[in-house]
Amino acid sequence: MTGDEASKGSDDMVIDEYEQKQGNLVPDGFNSHYLKVYYGKLFPYADIFKWMSYGNDGKHPACNQSYFSRREFSFTLDNEVYLRFQSFNSMSELENSVKEKCPVKIDIGPVYSVDPSKRHAYAQSGDNVFTPVERELIFDIDMSDYDDVRYCCSGADVCLECWPLMTIAIKVIDTSLRDDFGFSHILWVYSGRRGVHCWVCDGKARRLTNEQRAAIADYFRVYKGNENSHKKVSFTGLALHPFLARSYTEVLMDFFERKLLLSQEIFSTEERYEKILDMIPDPDQSITSELRGKWQEKRRTANSKDDINVVRWEQLKNMLQSGKHKVQGLRRCVEEIVFSFTYPRLDMEVSKHMNHLLKAPFCVHPKTGRVCVPIDPDHCEEFDPTAVPTLSNLLEQLNIGGLRAEVDNEWDRTSLGKSIRFFRSSFLQPLLKSCKEEMESSYNAKLQQSKNSFSW
Numbered sequence: 001m002t003g004d005e006a007s008k009g010s011d012d013m014v015i016d017e018y019e020q021k022q023g024n025l026v027p028d029g030f031n032s033h034y035l036k037v038y039y040g041k042l043f044p045y046a047d048i049f050k051w052m053s054y055g056n057d058g059k060h061p062a063c064n065q066s067y068f069s070r071r072e073f074s075f076t077l078d079n080e081v082y083l084r085f086q087s088f089n090s091m092s093e094l095e096n097s098v099k100e101k102c103p104v105k106i107d108i109g110p111v112y113s114v115d116p117s118k119r120h121a122y123a124q125s126g127d128n129v130f131t132p133v134e135r136e137l138i139f140d141i142d143m144s145d146y147d148d149v150r151y152c153c154s155g156a157d158v159c160l161e162c163w164p165l166m167t168i169a170i171k172v173i174d175t176s177l178r179d180d181f182g183f184s185h186i187l188w189v190y191s192g193r194r195g196v197h198c199w200v201c202d203g204k205a206r207r208l209t210n211e212q213r214a215a216i217a218d219y220f221r222v223y224k225g226n227e228n229s230h231k232k233v234s235f236t237g238l239a240l241h242p243f244l245a246r247s248y249t250e251v252l253m254d255f256f257e258r259k260l261l262l263s264q265e266i267f268s269t270e271e272r273y274e275k276i277l278d279m280i281p282d283p284d285q286s287i288t289s290e291l292r293g294k295w296q297e298k299r300r301t302a303n304s305k306d307d308i309n310v311v312r313w314e315q316l317k318n319m320l321q322s323g324k325h326k327v328q329g330l331r332r333c334v335e336e337i338v339f340s341f342t343y344p345r346l347d348m349e350v351s352k353h354m355n356h357l358l359k360a361p362f363c364v365h366p367k368t369g370r371v372c373v374p375i376d377p378d379h380c381e382e383f384d385p386t387a388v389p390t391l392s393n394l395l396e397q398l399n400i401g402g403l404r405a406e407v408d409n410e411w412d413r414t415s416l417g418k419s420i421r422f423f424r425s426s427f428l429q430p431l432l433k434s435c436k437e438e439m440e441s442s443y444n445a446k447l448q449q450s451k452n453s454f455s456w
Contacts, residue, residue, distance in 0.1 A: 038391060038394065041398065043362055044362055054206075055435035055436050060436075069088065071087065073360075074086060074107040074109060085117055104366045137216065138200070139351050141195050142191075142347065146165050171377070177198075187199040188376075191359065192371065202434075203434075203435070217351040219243070222244065223345065232340050252343060274292075279337055290319065291315060295315075359372060362419075362420075374419055374422055
């Protein structure tokens, strides 16, 4: 019996065991038995390998055969053991190691100057050094960073009322990465619980220095305050930066007024509207006192058709933009409030440094059992985190589909198939086509340069 056949038989026995216990139904939850089946039948090793190779797994003379083996993978095992600096020479090595160790999380790090598993043989400085040389530009956005502006959930909890904050983050960042920086190969991935990850995979993005990454991260930064600051966003100057102005007019203002204002009931209680009044630059308290007086009178009548949050927001806007009060920065205050509630909140440190790890797509989150599936940025408003394939769903679908039914890909019989097909067609295939063209162009340029050096 071959190793693959033995692995397949073992996976089938795991499903059989649960099938007998549960009457063909797989119980909800996450454990190493389910994960073993997932890694044995569904995890897309070939796609991850193709992606991480960036065309260097081919026969072209320009291929760098050591490229994939210099990539760091990190495994977290279910006993909280962390295995850093794992590296593999081939897809089969990666696959065999994952199946053997059954990590609850797989993180991906940079491509190093040498094989990371042999790093101790190399110096920490000088010419023969172990150092990161390539890494995707990455962004990590976590819903728990929005806890001061969402009232439906907090911490790790997420619902369909606050998830649109992630949708807005994707729209704003994705548009800027493409339009302002000229990047094309961008992958957005659900984190499995409460956030989203972004991988910018263009060659020029992977080769950015730490200083250049920091500059891009800073381009997106508008939050200057901390949890003790009343005002986290402060705009100076006569006009917004064109990127911020575009984000405000095309995305943020509409989202704030049509969705967030109502879903989070931002002005519904004194505690909530006081938080907004604190953002207004009002040294003599005349503006805030007038607004507070209106709102405390509770003028909303029983038969009023307008929502109290909409009414109070319009009153605030009218007062700040009327020009009646000559306070510096007052007209910008509406923009600052909208940005404070809606603008993407990035984990800046993740984006600034090449050696940061980020969870691999198609991992399973151990707390939720949900798969970290790609998100289509062109239709991100349709993404529902509560409808993402879960480990127990997938095992149940495998059971119902027939344990030993012969298909080219097991995931074709599950709800994971749609996500893998999207990953391939919308991200991986265009990326590899671009890598091949870049490799060909670079190789031809070197050939021409070599010819020129020999010509008299």
